Amino acid sequence: MNEHGYWKAANMNHRGPLKIPSSKGMEHDVISNLPGHIMDKILSKLPIREAVRTSILSRKWRYKWITLPELVFDNHCTLVSSQDQIVIKNKLVSIIDHVLLLHIGPIHRFKLSHRDLLAVSDIDRWVLYLSRSMFKELILEIWKGQRYKLPSSLYSMQHLVHLELFNCFLNPPSTFSGFRCLKSLDLQHITMDQEGFENMIASCPQLERLTLMNFDGFSLLKVNAPKLQFFDTGGIFEDVLFLNTEKLAIASIGLYVNVVSDGYPINGSYTSNLARFCSSLPHVERLEVQNYFLKYLAIGNISGRIPSLCPDLCYLSIRINFIDSDENLAALNLLRSCPNLQELELLARPEDQGDITAVAIFFEEANQWDGRLTFLRHIKVSGISSAAQELDFINFLLSVTPSLERMTVKPASLDRGWELVKELLRFRRASVQAEVVFLDP
């Protein structure tokens, strides 16, 4: 008995060093026993390459990564020093295939944005695979080559909440019934036909954010989105039409061509674009009028008539050609329709052409207006060249802003800086506490 016990102890002693490290390790191994959703959270903060690599750590880690709800394949997911497009492509395709094959559980977000990936048909397969699950966010960015034509399976993703496409060709099938849950749509460098575009916007009833940049295939921006709050666009279009956009709070619109000089047909209707625009965005809070969009707004502008009010507008940024009296008038009318404006930015767009004889009209208009921009506190003017029209506009602004706190003026060059400063000093200010700051270009 005794002997037996001794033997046992000795044996245990002998085995001791073998066993202890592993059991001690297990005791300290807290991370492996964290709940799955926390593990997903930790792993989703790693590049996918590193997350997958954890499968060789230990038995418990073998399949931890495969429930990752977010899969991001970007430039960090491969370590490729090769310049060969085919090598890079094959490798990336094989990685994505395998990750998707091994993955289980829901995928909420899939992002593909690799700078070397062209529009290859392999993407079709992934989109199809994703379309079969309760998939929420898709981001496809094709940085090189031709536009990628999205497969029809994309249009059956009924659970999509966020869709972001770069350099893609969209051609929704006739059976497309819209994305019922889509809240945010970001389309850049895309091609789509007029009908397809109108349909897509109109059939996303939950749409809150819409970004549309550098598109072709359609020229009428018909935006019918009752829940839209954010709209950012920049591109070439003939007309923009808002329907049911009462909720729109932030809008930024840039028209990349000069409507008149490029021979675009002027809207046939007699109503002014500005009036129509203001009436369709009754609750806009922040508005940016970029590139040539003011030119568009000036079309059909009838002097003397104040467009409907935008009482919530507190921030306005306008890109303007001060020499062009039509634009000056449009800007003036726009200002008149936002009585509660707090911040204004005027960015000069230098151009030679402009109807100088019409300056008188602006004065007349401006003098007739007995309103005040009571809440305007900050004004930024930049890129001006000290032309008479620019100074007139500044003079006008200083005279109608009783609460102005600060106006910064930044000329395009210092050529006539002195004269500009002298003029600025002379202008009367409606606000006693206003400071006018001259900034070097």
Added chain:
Amino acid sequence: MSEADMAVINPENMKSYIWLKTSDDSIQQVEQEIAMFCPMICQEVITKGMGSSKTYPIALPQRVTPAMLSLILDYCRFHQAPGRSNKERKYFDEKFIRMGTKRLCELTSAADSLQLKPLVDLTSRALARMIEGKTPEEIRDIFHLPDDLTEEEKLEPLKNITDDPRIRLLNRLYARKRKELKQKDKQTNVGTGEERVDDRSVDELLSFINGGNQGVKASKSKKKNKRKKDHQKIGSLNGVTKGIPNGVHSLCSDAASGKQSLLCGLTNNDRSNLPSSSIGLSSICTDIDILAPKTEFDDGDIDDGIDPEMKEKIDREVADFARRLNSDWPERMQEILCLDPDRRVMPVAADGNGIMRK
């Protein structure tokens, strides 16, 4: 006087304190505005009216130990106070997460059970940072993970979905490798019947990996040639199996981790008997480099009825395939370590220059 009476007498007390019970049944009083920062506690107070007295404390989830609760309350105390700048908050957070990994994991878990999302984000980001850019061995060290995957499992091919004849060949070679491993394992068990302790020092092992030949020399030079051949065979098989162009394998590729996993394979006492101890999944892709010089087979090694001409063709294909895979990595050779049947260590005579020997 009961707690309720106290509350009536001193209404501020009732308003500003909340009673919490941690997993060890201890009850403590916490300022309400701080405790309410945790959505779970907030919910209990609002929907169930709990926590207003010592007799009705809010029972916190199992994962919230007193130590964790005090940490979490420190976090809440700082962040619920108004008027802190983003810079201050960031600085606090950075200092706050400076703790051991075990504690950090427990804190993540506790914060999660209290639904304190910003803290869960903070700690899980910190944990992710500890993993990022590390070799498997380093990660195991940091988190005290057991290295309990067999080398065979680390080698296990993941699914092969492409129908490429070359890949089929690679897989066939791999299957043979597995069989060999199994046999060797059996032999080991039958032969000794007891576990062997590997008592080689890490330095010794390192010298093999880094220094190559000046380590332990094979004592029986007679056997050397034969052994060399054997190793080459194993090496070639290893190399080939590792060449499987598998997405996950490529994901695992990390030039730095290759060497580390060689080390980890060796320092692991239990597994060092296996001839493939030098291979980890992570090293798979780095080891593809090895493939090129090792694709020659001895006819004696493989007797699967492939005629020499055919074999040569396959060899060429495999080599070509390997070259294409290799083009992703800078030219770099790695020595493979194997154990001979006498379980003595000797470096494999890899040429170490990556030049094809054809």
